[in-house]
Each structure stands twice: as structure tokens, then as C-alpha cells.
Amino acid sequence: MTTRNFGAPIRRNxxxxxxxxxxxxVDDVELPGMLYAAFLRSNVAHxxxxxxxxxxxxxxxxxxxxxxAEDLGxxxxxxxxxxxxxxxxxTIFNQRTQVPLAKDKVRHVGEPLAVVLAxxxxxxxxxxxxxxxxxxxxxxxxxxxxxxxxxxATVHDGVRGNVAAHVRQSRGNYAMARAHADRVIARRFLYxxxxxxxxxxxxxxxxxxxxxxxxTIWDTTQAPVFFRNGIAGMLGLxxxxxxxxxxxxxxxxxxKIMLFYPEEVVxxxxxxxxxxxxxxxxxxxxxxxxxxxxxxxxxxAEIALAADGRILGVKDVFLHDTGAYxxxxxxxxxxxxxxxxxxxxxxxxxxxxxxIFTNKPIVTPYRGAGRQHGVFVIERLLDLAAHELNIxxxxxxxxxxxxxxxxxYNNEIIYQDFAPLxxxxxxxxxxxxxxxxxxxxxxxxxxxxxxxRGQGRHVGVGVACYVEGTGIGPYExxxxxxxxxxxxxxxxxxxxxxQGHFTVFAQIVADQLxxxxxxxxxxxxxxxxFYWGAGTFASRGAVVAGNACNEAxxxxxxxxxxxxxxxxxxxxxxxEIANGEVSVVGVPGQAIKLGALALKANPMRGAVRPGxxxxxxxxxxxxxxxxxxxxxxxxxxxxxxxxxxxxxxxKYVVVHDCGTVINPLILAGQIHGGVAQGIGNAYxxxxxxxxxxxxxxxxxxxxxxxxxLEVPHMDIAHTVTASPLNPLGVKGAGEAGAIPVGPLFAxxxxxxxxxxxxxxxxxxxxxxxxxxFELTAKLR
Amino acid sequence: MSTDSxxxxxxxxxxxxxxxxxSRLLLSDFLRHDLLLAGTHVGCEHGxxxxxxxxxxxxxxxxxxxxxxxxDGHAIMTVEGLAADREHLHPLQESMRDCHGLQxxxxxxxxxxxxxxxxxxxxSPDEAQIREALSGNLCRCTGYQxxxxxxxxAAQRLRG
Numbered sequence: 021m022t023t024r025n026f027g028a029p030i031r032r033n034x035x036x037x038x039x040x041x042x043x044x045x046v047d048d049v050e051l052p053g054m055l056y057a058a059f060l061r062s063n064v065a066h067x068x069x070x071x072x073x074x075x076x077x078x079x080x081x082x083x084x085x086x087x088x089a090e091d092l093g094x095x096x097x098x099x100x101x102x103x104x105x106x107x108x109x110x111t112i113f114n115q116r117t118q119v120p121l122a123k124d125k126v127r128h129v130g131e132p133l134a135v136v137l138a139x140x141x142x143x144x145x146x147x148x149x150x151x152x153x154x155x156x157x158x159x160x161x162x163x164x165x166x167x168x169x170x171x172x173a174t175v176h177d178g179v180r181g182n183v184a185a186h187v188r189q190s191r192g193n194y195a196m197a198r199a200h201a202d203r204v205i206a207r208r209f210l211y212x213x214x215x216x217x218x219x220x221x222x223x224x225x226x227x228x229x230x231x232x233x234x235x236t237i238w239d240t241t242q243a244p245v246f247f248r249n250g251i252a253g254m255l256g257l258x259x260x261x262x263x264x265x266x267x268x269x270x271x272x273x274x275x276k277i278m279l280f281y282p283e284e285v286v287x288x289x290x291x292x293x294x295x296x297x298x299x300x301x302x303x304x305x306x307x308x309x310x311x312x313x314x315x316x317x318x319x320x321a322e323i324a325l326a327a328d329g330r331i332l333g334v335k336d337v338f339l340h341d342t343g344a345y346x347x348x349x350x351x352x353x354x355x356x357x358x359x360x361x362x363x364x365x366x367x368x369x370x371x372x373x374x375x376i377f378t379n380k381p382i383v384t385p386y387r388g389a390g391r392q393h394g395v396f397v398i399e400r401l402l403d404l405a406a407h408e409l410n411i412x413x414x415x416x417x418x419x420x421x422x423x424x425x426x427x428x429y430n431n432e433i434i435y436q437d438f439a440p441l442x443x444x445x446x447x448x449x450x451x452x453x454x455x456x457x458x459x460x461x462x463x464x465x466x467x468x469x470x471x472x473r474g475q476g477r478h479v480g481v482g483v484a485c486y487v488e489g490t491g492i493g494p495y496e497x498x499x500x501x502x503x504x505x506x507x508x509x510x511x512x513x514x515x516x517x518x519q520g521h522f523t524v525f526a527q528i529v530a531d532q533l534x535x536x537x538x539x540x541x542x543x544x545x546x547x548x549x550f551y552w553g554a555g556t557f558a559s560r561g562a563v564v565a566g567n568a569c570n571e572a573x574x575x576x577x578x579x580x581x582x583x584x585x586x587x588x589x590x591x592x593x594x595x596e597i598a599n600g601e602v603s604v605v606g607v608p609g610q611a612i613k614l615g616a617l618a619l620k621a622n623p624m625r626g627a628v629r630p631g632x633x634x635x636x637x638x639x640x641x642x643x644x645x646x647x648x649x650x651x652x653x654x655x656x657x658x659x660x661x662x663x664x665x666x667x668x669x670x671k672y673v674v675v676h677d678c679g680t681v682i683n684p685l686i687l688a689g690q691i692h693g694g695v696a697q698g699i700g701n702a703y704x705x706x707x708x709x710x711x712x713x714x715x716x717x718x719x720x721x722x723x724x725x726x727x728x729l730e731v732p733h734m735d736i737a738h739t740v741t742a743s744p745l746n747p748l749g750v751k752g753a754g755e756a757g758a759i760p761v762g763p764l765f766a767x768x769x770x771x772x773x774x775x776x777x778x779x780x781x782x783x784x785x786x787x788x789x790x791x792x793f794e795l796t797a798k799l800r
Numbered sequence: 801m802s803t804d805s806x807x808x809x810x811x812x813x814x815x816x817x818x819x820x821x822x823s824r825l826l827l828s829d830f831l832r833h834d835l836l837l838a839g840t841h842v843g844c845e846h847g848x849x850x851x852x853x854x855x856x857x858x859x860x861x862x863x864x865x866x867x868x869x870x871x872d873g874h875a876i877m878t879v880e881g882l883a884a885d886r887e888h889l890h891p892l893q894e895s896m897r898d899c900h901g902l903q904x905x906x907x908x909x910x911x912x913x914x915x916x917x918x919x920x921x922x923x924s925p926d927e928a929q930i931r932e933a934l935s936g937n938l939c940r941c942t943g944y945q946x947x948x949x950x951x952x953x954a955a956q957r958l959r960g
Binding site: 035 | 838
């Protein structure tokens with residue numbers, strides 16, 4: 021294999037269509053006779069439904085149908101549990117999943133009550149105002165601690181204390197470690213993570229072809245295969261009768277992996293019932309209520325340390341807001357629990373969490389998927405420990421890093437993929453060194469900061485470490501096929517939302533088959549093109565689907581060599597594949613184009629040997645034995661205005677190890693975007709609920725996504741520790757940028773304002789100018 | 801239902817169109833669903849995200865904040881009008897591709913429209929000016945850095 025493309029900063033195959041306005045997104049699907057849907061949603065968080073009167077809406081000109089839960093009949097059912105709880109001893113898990121249209125009771129603002137289908141979206145929205153709903157409000161469950169009290173209202177009948185789950189995991193013996201500690205530091209930490217807010221909201225189009233008995237669905241999903249299988253089952257169809265296409269999807273970041281949103285259940289059903297295509301596109305206001313969030317956790321954590329700063333143990337007890345339903349199981353809080361351990365040796369760990377139902381939208385993974393919460397706790401504990409023990413912040417981290425000879429490193433607890441939390445490979449100290457060097461850490465603290473302080477400026481530095489479990493199973497597959505025109509077609513089951521799959525998979529395949537990257541056509545997210553797969557989540561596309569592409573391309577390469585050897589009557593070893601053709605080494609003129617060979621592989625007459633498969637084609641699957649653990653360090657220099665608490669990030673550095681790099685340009689983009697979302701989470705974005713469970717800032721004018729003015733220039737460097745768990749040696753990179761930004765901001769702002777010396781700690785995220793003003797009130 | 805309608809004459813990407821539209825029809829919906837120019841994307845419908853930006857008589861405007869009827873007698877350029885064909889991208893598009901200035905690509909048409917007007921008016925911008933000009937367009941994927949680099953490259957190419 022001549023590696024030419026793997027590792028190169030190749031520009032993307034998919035860009036031309038996107039740049040010219042010719043990429044198909046779900047809302048671009050226009051079909052004759054299409055109906056448009058609008059959903060009537062609850063405007064209170066918790067209420068008994070007394071009545072829903074849709075007669076006036078049904079009578080409106082242009083309205084074709086209006087449905088409530090009753091109309092769904094036996095089709096009405098709570099959704100499936102997507103991720104069962106991992107096999108952890110004594111786990112309590114109370115499954116309560118979302119329903120297509122609310123019946124009897126509503127449990128969060130935005131929960132759908134009825135759907136209107138009309139000749140235009142404008143008419144459908146008009147008709148929503150015709151529907152008369154009587155709701156008897158109940159007290160809303162909003163605050164996590166109050167939710168546990170006996171006196172609290174309950175989101176679900178039969179779930180006392182609103183406990184959705186209770187899980188304890190431990191290693192070693194924390195109590196004994198604590199007894200031998202020189203120092204124990206205990207604090208409460210609050211970490212709130214917001215809405216992923218892709219610029220494209222969700223949407224779905226469904227078309228029933230009665231003649232063919234075939235249902236086609238275009239959906240903004242990250243998991244088209246899983247969606248097809250589920251919706252086929254619900255509708256009583258065979259999987260083969262349903263084609264799900266996730267075309268270009270305008271950002272996902274997690275919530276689009278959630279299944280089955282009520283709209284995803286109702287729209288296909290309505291399309292069949294009415295025998296007309298139906299489109300529903302979420303508007304931005306709906307998106308804030310109808311698409312899943314991530315949200316808050318409250319951690320009561322303590323760290324036991326030796327006098328030299330070595331961690332003897334950590335204990336953490338936390339509450340997790342799971343929202344009104346828990347279809348995604350325990351993925352988010354398990355990630356928090358596991359990722360807290362970070363790149364550090366923590367020999368004794370005792371972690372317990374309680375997931376709580378609240379009258380708020382559902383919580384499912386959003387880029388980082390709970391990892392941020394855990395990283396915030398350990399990084400803050402280390403900052404406080406460094407301050408109390410008078411050890412440099414970078415140094416205390418260095419002293420606790422897992423040494424390079426300790427891999428694979430088993431943390432002895434269970435991860436989200438149900439496997440033991442084992443780090444496959446890593447070398448953490450060079451990452452820290454590189455980040456400190458790039459940010460100029462020593463010089464900043466010794467020279468720059470005193471000089472700037474002398475000028476009355478408040479400038480601080482921060483450094484934060486993290487690991488990220490990526491590339492988990494179960495599996496993905498790919499079909500690689502040489503076409504008669506010499507191009508190579510690759511189909512895989514995962515969906516794509518901007519990650520560059522059309523390019524990185526093409527790079528992998530192009531190297532195996534000796535063709536140009538631009539001559540490899542990738543199809544993702546079309547269940548008629550590739551039948552099997554799990555989906556795009558957990559930073560796993562490049563690892564799992566990428567390796568499947570590689571395996572399939574290797575098999576095709578073997579077929580090419582075998583057939584060409586027969587054609588030239590030579591040994592396979594004498595052949596070379598390059599520039600789209602196979603040639604006999606050292607014999608000028610003895611060459612055949614791959615397209616011509618593909619035609620030969622599919623003879624139209626004559627006989628073939630028994631066992632011959634047609635075409636230059638192979639389908640292969642890849643499933644890793646465990647996840648690959650990426651790691652990194654972020655460092656930042658920030659200036660804080662002590663009057664307004666506005667920030668200016670003067671320098672931002674990311675050093676990252678995600679194993680071997682397929683495309684450094686695309687990788688940089690992933691990191692930039694992750695950091696930008698991390699910055700939003702750290703300082704700008706917060707979903708604000710009042711005591712009635714009303715979301716108070718459900719617009720992009722009030723929920724502040726960072727703009728080009730808030731996101732700084734970033735300097736990025738990589739170290740490479742290949743994963744031993746896959747042949748390409750890659751690890752995932754999608755979420756890493758977003759994970760350590762919260763603790764980095766808290767630390768750097770504290771440092772800029774000298775807060776720890778004044779006994780002010782920033783133990784919560786998000787911060788904001790207003791919140792910093794409040795937290796520093798006692799200094800004024 | 802509002803049934804009042806207007807006949808409008810509008811030039812889109814150099815082509816004159818005559819259509820009858822309802823008063824309340826948004827310009828963004830008119831472009832996307834009536835003219836089938838779906839390259840103009842809708843992200844928020846309240847004028848914040850900038851995805852629906854088009855060039856209206858030479859100015860970058862948000863088509864979700866205008867009615868189609870207001871376009872009567874005016875000239876509009878959408879992303880579909882930027883390149884002659886896929887083989888001949890505009891320097892803005894080429895630079896976005898070279899610098900990996902897009903990921904999911906959903907905000908991209910609005911950014912191209914905003915920055916076309918900006919670079920026409922500011923042919924030699926510095927980074928701060930580019931960031932200021934970009935700040936009305938939200939991108940959730942890229943962190944903006946590659947877009948800023950793309951605009952620097954595009955400015956250079958457009959200056960020739």
C-alpha cells in the first residue's frame with residue numbers, strides 16, 4: 021500500500037455541492053401533493069390534560085387532518101429504551117420513555133398534544149390557534165434537590181422522589197485513602213451544559229408509495245439504520261419496505277441521535293394514513309423545547325491527597341437532571357462518572373449518582389455527553405489542591421498523570437459501552453509539556469503577569485487536561501465497489517453532519533485502490549445503499565466506519581490483484597495498482613484500467629468458476645474490542661475587565677492526541693468547532709428555567725451562541741499515540757475540543773483576578789459577566 | 801386565512817420572475833419553495849443566525865425578516881448566483897473550500913452572501929474587520945477560524 025492521502029490536509033469532496041447551494045437537506049425535499057405539519061405543544065410544564073377540541077381546526081380551509089393521541093389508536097406507545105443501563109451491581113433504573121402525542125398528562129413545556137396537516141405550513145400554523153385545550157396545571161418539578169423530597173410533585177406516577185436511576189461505582193477503598201490523607205478538600209460543583217443548537221433544526225419528510233408498498237423517509241437523524249428498523253417495527257412493515265435517508269444534515273452534535281422523537285413517530289404514520297407526502301420542519305422556538313438538551317449536575321465531591329499533591333482518592337456524589345423522560349438510559353451520567361478520572365492515577369474512587377426526572381425537556385448526549393461535568397470536578401479539585409498545598413497548577417497535574425508504561429490502563433469501573441473503562445494507549449506528559457511551552461506558561465507567570473498587573477491589567481493563565489473515550493462499538497460496515505467508469509463507490513450506514521466523511525473515508529479507500537480521492541464517491545446515511553450500522557455518535561465515525569472502509573478496500577484490492585493476475589497471466593506480486601489502473605511492474609504497456617477490470621469481473625455471457633463473485637466489490641464490518649481513548653491539554657491566557665467582567669482571550673492553545681491523523685485540516689476544524697462550543701458553554705450559553713419549568717430564553721437573541729468575536733484564534737498541535745485497537749491506529753476527535761473549556765475558563769479567570777487568594781472560587785459553569793459580578797460581590 | 805395576494809416582479813440571479821404571492825409569505829420561503837432556490841437556508845426565522853442572508857439590491861439582508869411582496873421591483877442574488885457552474889467556483893467559494901471553511905455547510909450560503917458584500921466594500925480587510933463582518937452569521941461547526949482564513953485568502957484572490 022502506497023500511502024499518499026492518509027494524513028494529508030486534503031480539501032473536501034463534499035464542499036462543491038454545499039458551496040453552490042446544491043446539497044440536499046431535509047427541508048429541500050419537495051414532492052407533489054405534499055402536506056405540511058405543525059404541532060400544538062404544551063405551554064405548561066406539568067399538567068393534567070382535561071380536553072383537546074380540534075373540531076374548529078379540522079374545519080379550516082386547507083386543513084386535511086388533525087390528530088391527537090386518541091387518533092393514533094394502538095400505534096400510540098411509549099418509545100423504546102435506546103441504551104439499557106450498563107450491568108453495574110445494585111443499579112436502580114426506572115424506565116419512562118417519551119410518547120408520540122401526550123395523553124392524560126403533559127410533562128414538559130413543548131410536549132406535543134396534537135398535529136395539524138394542511139396544504140401549507142402557514143395554514144397548519146393558523147389551525148393550531150383553532151385548537152382548544154384545557155390543562156389543569158400541576159406543580160412543576162424543576163430543582164434537583166427539591167425533586168427528591170417526599171413532598172415533591174412527581175413527574176411520573178409510581179416513581180417516588182423522581183428517581184430515574186441510582187448508580188454507584190467504585191474502585192479501591194476511598195475511606196481508607198481518606199484516613200491516610202494529608203489533605204482532604206471537599207466542595208460543591210455545579211455544571212450546566214446547554215442546547216447543541218445546530219443551525220439546521222430537526223425535520224422529517226415521509227412519502228408512502230402505495231403501489232410499491234414502500235415508505236421513504238428523509239430525516240435529520242444521526243442514526244438512519246436504527247431509525248429504519250424501529251419505525252418499520254412500529255408501523256408493522258418489514259425493514260426492506262422502509263428507506264431512510266439522512267441527507268446532508270446541518271449539524272447534529274448529539275441530539276439528532278435521539279430516537280424516536282414524537283414527530284418521527286407521527287409523520288410517517290400520517291403519510292401512510294393520508295397517502296400523501298408529509299413534511300415537518302422544526303422552527304427555532306420549537307427547537308428549544310422539542311429537541312433534547314444537556315443540562316445540569318450538582319456534584320458534592322472531595323479529593324484526598326498526600327502532602328506532595330499525589331491523589332489518594334476521590335469521592336463524588338452527584339445529582340443528574342434527566343428531564344421528563346429517560347430514553348437514552350444512563351449514557352450522560354455514566355460518562356460524567358467515568359471521565360472524572362481523566363488522565364490521572366486515582367487509585368481509590370467512590371462515585372454515586374442519582375438521575376432525576378424533572379418537568380423539563382429530555383436530556384440526551386450533546387457533544388461531550390456528560391464528560392464535561394466530570395472533567396470540571398476533577399480539574400477544579402486539582403486547582404484548589406494546588407492552591408492549598410502551594411504547588412503549581414501544572415505541576416500537580418504532572419505528578420498525577422498515568423505513566424506511559426501503564427497502558428492499557430484499567431480504571432476498574434464500567435463505561436457507557438458496558439465494557440470496563442480501560443485506556444488503550446496514551447502518553448500524557450509530552451502533551452502537557454507541549455501545551456505549557458506553546459502558551460509560554462513559565463514565562464507568563466514569572467514575567468508577563470507581574471508586568472501586566474503593574475499596568476493594572478487583569479490577565480490570567482489556565483491549563484486543563486482531559487481524556488475522551490471515543491470510537492466505541494458495536495460496529496459499522498462499508499461496501500466498496502469499483503464502478504465501470506473507474507470511480508470507486510463506498511457506502512456506509514452512518515449519517516454525516518459535517519464531519520468530512522466524504523473525504524476522510526475517500527482518503528482511506530483511495531490509498532488502498534490507487535485512485536484519486538476525488539474519484540471516490542461516498543454515500544452515507546441511505547439505508548437502501550447500506551443496510552447495517554449503528555450511527556454517528558461518541559466520536560466513532562472515523563474509528564469504526566473508517567476502519568470498515570479500510571477493510572472493505574483491502575478486500576477489493578485483493579480481488580483486483582487476483583483478477584489482474586489472471587488477465588495478465590502473471591503473479592500478483594508482479595502487479596502494481598496506481599493512478600486508477602493495474603500494471604505489470606517493469607513491462608511498459610501492460611496495464612488495465614480499474615473500470616475495465618470491473619467490467620471483466622461481471623461477465624454477461626459464458627461460464628465462471630464455481631464460487632466466483634461478480635464485481636470488484638466487498639462489504640466488510642469492523643467492531644473494536646473497546647473504545648480508543650484520546651487525550652489532550654488546553655491552555656489559555658485571558659484578560660478580564662474587572663468592571664464589566666467581559667473577557668478577551670489573548671491566546672488559546674490545544675495539544676491533542678487522537679492517534680494517527682487522517683486529515684489534519686478536517687481535524688483542526690473539529691477541534692476549533694469543539695472549542696467554540698466549549699466557550700459558549702463556559703461563558704455565554706445557559707438554558708434558564710423558572711420555578712414553573714418555563715424556559716425563559718428560548719431564542720437565539722437570548723440564548724447566546726458565540727460569534728466570530730467571542731471565539732479566539734486557536735493554536736493547535738498534535739502528538740500521536742496510535743490506538744492498538746484498530747488497524748488504522750486512529751482515535752476519535754469529534755468531542756475533544758468541547759470537553760475541558762469550562763474548568764479552563766474558571767481557572768484562568770480566577771488567576772486573572774487573583775480570586776483564590778481572596779477566598780473566592782469559581783465552582784460552577786456556565787459563568788457570565790453577570791454571574792462573575794455576583795460571585796465576586798464580597799470583594800467590593 | 802389571509803387570502804390577499806400580490807403580483808410581484810423580481811429579478812433573482814439575473815432572471816426576471818413574475819409570481820403571485822400571499823402578503824405574509826416570507827422572502828425566504830418564496831425563494832426556497834416558490835422559486836426552488838433551496839440554497840438559501842433558514843436557521844432561526846428571527847433574524848439572528850444569518851443563514852438566510854441574500855443580497856438585495858447590493859445589500860446583505862436576512863430574507864426571513866422580509867416579505868416576498870417587499871421584493872417587488874428589486875434584484876436579489878442568492879448563493880446559486882455566485883458561481884457560473886460547479887467547475888467555476890467564485891473565489892469566495894474556492895477559498896472556503898481550500899481553507900476548510902465549512903463543515904455541515906448549512907450556514908455557508910448566508911456567510912457567502914454576507915462576505916461577498918463585505919469584500920466588495922472592503923477589499924483589504926484585516927482579521928478584526930473580517931471577524932466583525934462575520935459576527936452576524938452564526939456557525940456552530942467551525943469555530944470561525946477557518947472561515948476567517950478563507951476570507952483573507954479570498955480577499956487576496958479578488959484583489960488579483
